[in-house]
Amino acid sequence: MTQAETLEPRATSADGLRGEIRAWLEENFPRELVDPAVREADADLSRKWRLAMGHKGWCFPQWPVEYGGADFSRDDIKVLNEELTRIGAYNPVGTREQVFGETMKQYGTEEQKRYHLTKMAQGEIRWCQGFSEPGAGSDLAGLSTKAEDAGDHYILNGQKIWTSGGMESDWCFCLVRTDTSQKHGGISFILVDMASPGFEVRRIKLIDGTSPFCETFLTDVKVPKENILGEVNGGWEVARYQLQVERKFVAMSKGSHGDLPGPGLVALAQEHVGLDDDGKLADADLRGRIAAALMEEQAFRLTSRRTAEPGISPQVRGAVASILKNAGSTVKQVRAELALEIMGQQAMGWSGDAFSEDDLGVARAFLSGKAMSIAAGSYEVQNNIISKRVLGLPDTVYKA
Ligand SMILES: Cc1cc2nc3c(=O)[nH]c(=O)nc-3n(C[C@H](O)[C@H](O)[C@H](O)COP(=O)(O)OP(=O)(O)OC[C@H]3O[C@@H](n4cnc5c(N)ncnc54)[C@H](O)[C@@H]3O)c2cc1C
Structure with missing residues (x-):
């Protein structure tokens, strides 16, 4: 059954929608999560909240229902946000998904969008960004993580660093080198399931004891070819788009x-x-x-x-x-x-x-x-x- 079929028809008037949202939040928001410290500490409860909001279509309320959203107008979203604030609740979707969702919408095939946008919106798959490497930060196009063509899949080898939220993510979108003969024109943008054999995540512990970043190591990681986003060797264009969205987001959020x-x-x-x-x-x-x-x-x-x-x-x-x-x-x-x-x-x-x-x-x-x-x-x-x-x-x- 698709999400469109599981969603109940929503109330049409603003008051009706507000009432529906309020009643649902009263019933479903775990009150312990009002405290940000509990959100950090209780991963299971936070996940439960994310899935509940996601399956309602309210993590990305502006997205169409067929991609896991709720088709909300700006006014509807305002009502949702007001009701979340009223009860001390929050939208559990993070910046990484909000930014990557835009890139997926821009460059994904219809099949990729239907699968990945929906899983993202439902809160089932969380993403991290595998761009920076120990030898490639500002000069990102100098990256060396390699994707070797092995027929119907690629074999990935290399290392990423400063991967924000790597330890709590399910999939990682990576920049990899698919052609060593050219710099920018030899990069592809690929979607990697972090549960794949050979994908290892290590926390980087900061001086204050927290670990918002990870190092990620890829050793002979097998990734299907259909996981390329955009064109093979056209990853630089996709990365630039992703970074532009991210830069605006970082500045304005x-x-x-x-x-x-x-x-x-x-x-x-x-x-x-x-x-x-x-x-x-x-x-x-x-x-x-x-x-x-x-x-x-x-x-x-x-x-x-x-x-x-x-x-x-x-x-x-x-x-x-x-x-x-x-x-x-x-x-x-x-x-x-x-x-x-x-x-x-x-x-x-x-x-x-x-x-x-x-x-x-x-x-x-x-x-x-x-x-x-x-x-x-x-x-x-x-x-x-x-x-x-x-x-x-x-x-x-x-x-x-
Ligand atoms: C909070 C945070 C979150 C991050 N999350 C992620 C993530 O999720 N995924 C990911 O892939 N990366 C992430 N990064 C990494 C980030 O993208 C890099 O740190 C950044 O691009 C800089 O690269 P670098 O650290 O290698 O510094 P370097 O490139 O080594 O730069 C060092 C210094 O030299 C300067 N410099 C370098 N080149 C030039 C130049 N041509 N002209 C003038 N000055 C120059 C830089 O401005 C900088 O001051 C994150 C970083 C931070 C701080």
Whole structure:
């Protein structure tokens, strides 16, 4: 039976839909998951919630029912989000699936889309990204993981690194070399079931004890040829599309790297710095810098909104992704640095009763914000893209 057949007909009026969503959430959302710490710790319960939302079609509510979505309009999605927030619930789908879903929609065959989009939307298959290698980060096209043609399948050998969420994923989309005679033109984009023999995942333990990244080792991993996404040797185009979507997503999504908890900079400054006799922030220099940061944030928000308007050409879309990525990471990093300055030692906590959850969140936002200008291509590499593809500057400016 397809998902379309299992879904009950949905209520048509906004009130009817709200009622239906509210009743379902009341019955199905495990209340323990209101606490983010439980979400992290209780993998089984989190999975149960993901599958429940997925089978309802609400992980990707905007997608068509035949791909595992619920065919929701923007207004319907707003209602769903409001109801999730009301009860302390959340959409369990992660950034990786949201970004890769767009790439799959763009480059997948109808068969690939029906299988993979549906499994993704139903929460049954989670994905990670196998692009970076120990010898290929910024120069991604220098990658050396090899896919050898073995008739109806490929044999993969190589190593990937910085694979976010590798330990909790089921499938990995990888860039592999299918032709060693050319650089960019010898790369293919391939979908690998991580349960395949020879696919090994090892955690990378960070200094704070967490392991958001993995190393992945591929030793004689057999992958059917139909798992190529896009054209053989055409993987660079697919990867560029994936990275463009990811860059925009990283720049614009809330609750990601570098986002401050709590009520915002002004409230923070009022609390920690205090007001003068005129009711203004007591430190005039800080006041000016907070105002400048807030104006930048507003300009970034408005520009981001403009870039979502229809009719943007593919060339401009690529450029916009790099510009937004750099502008977005700068906005978040400046905000976190200001928060640190405002709070002083209260933002230097790592644990303990002397610090509130929000205090600790500021320290973590400052640190994780640094990752934002590296992930999905570093700040400098985005500047290279902007200078070459947008401004048309030459590779070499100065000659000895
Ligand atoms: C939070 C996070 C999540 C990530 N998740 C994933 C993932 O899921 N999957 C995955 O495949 N990868 C992932 N990565 C890896 C990421 O894509 C790479 O770290 C990034 O592309 C940079 O590559 P590198 O680390 O090898 O640095 P390098 O390429 O070694 O760069 C080192 C420094 O040199 C600079 N540099 C390099 N080349 C140039 C140049 N031509 N011009 C100017 N400056 C240059 C860079 O800007 C950087 O500052 C993640 C990284 C982070 C931080």
